[in-house]
Amino acid sequence: MLEEKGIKPAVVAGLSLGEYSAFVKANVLSFKEAVQLVKKRGQYMTDAVPLGKGAMSAIMGLDRQTIKDACEEASILGVVSPANYNMPGQIAIAGIKEAVEKAGEILLEKGAKRVVPLQVSGPFHTQLLEPASIQLKEAITAISVHEPTLPVVSNTIAEVFKDKEQIKDMMVKQVMSPVYWEDSVRTMIDLGVDTFIEVGPGKTLSSFIKKIDKTVTILNVENEKTLEKTMKKLAELEA
The missing domain is CATH 3.30.70.250 (Malonyl-CoA ACP transacylase, ACP-binding)
Incomplete structure (x- = not known):
């Protein structure tokens, strides 16, 4: 929806499962393979504990x-x-x-x-999920992982992924490692990001970002109404 309006991100990130949406946007994974991998990831995590x-x-x-x-x-x-x-x-x-x-x-x-x-x-993002991590590693070998076409910030290490090999490694570690969302947001701000657009249902991440840095602009898109509101605000910022 945003891309159709000419809005392209400078950097992308997602919290936990949301990181897979970031991978799709950065062309690391195809939408089809991301859905298949997310389904397996969920099953592995359920089976682990x-x-x-x-x-x-x-x-x-x-x-x-x-x-x-x-x-x-x-x-x-x-x-x-x-x-x-x-x-x-x-x-x-x-x-x-x-x-x-x-x-x-x-x-x-x-x-x-x-x-x-x-x-x-x-008990997500703990060592109890190690069995899921092992299974996920096997599943990742069966799909195509590509070099990102725009920066993706890892919520496991709060840094921009260097390449597809690091992405594959962190996909495996992410399910059993803490999510550093606050640190990831600060990394994006350090990269020069001053406007965040949360895409998807709700405003949970927006509320987190407001507590992390009150000086940045925070918008969200979850339907046509919020898309129109966001586009209007972006136009005002550019004026």
Whole structure:
């Protein structure tokens, strides 16, 4: 929709699964192969940890080190670690359900504003997903991965991918590694990005970016109405 209006991105990125949309836009993957790979990725992740065994919680109002320390303390009950660095003051943790709950209790004692259990099907972006990572590596060898035609920022290392070989490596690691979304946004800002357009349902990423940097312009496109609004705002910025 945006491309039809003449809007082309200078850089692309996506949070977790959203990174595959960025790969399609940068011609790293065809749409068909991306859909096939995403389907397999989802199945591998579901199979890696039995339903109900894992959990995730969003921690509000604490710094990274405090959250890491609490996870280490709670890990006596099982795997638990930071999974998503979404924005300042919001980090999601994930792991074995009992360990996640214990870490949440510790973090409330340490001054967390809130600990919010997330309605998800598994402990995403933790070492518990290693079996899925191994299976995904095999699946990636069966598809064509191309050199990106525009910069793609990895949410695993918060850097622009160097080449297709690094992309393949990070696809494998991403499912069992933390998502550094806040860091990825800061990387894009350092690259000169001053206008972000979130494409897809909702404004979750937009809300994160507002907390990361209040000086940038944040727009979204999820239907014809928001497309028109975004195009109008872009025209105003260029005037």
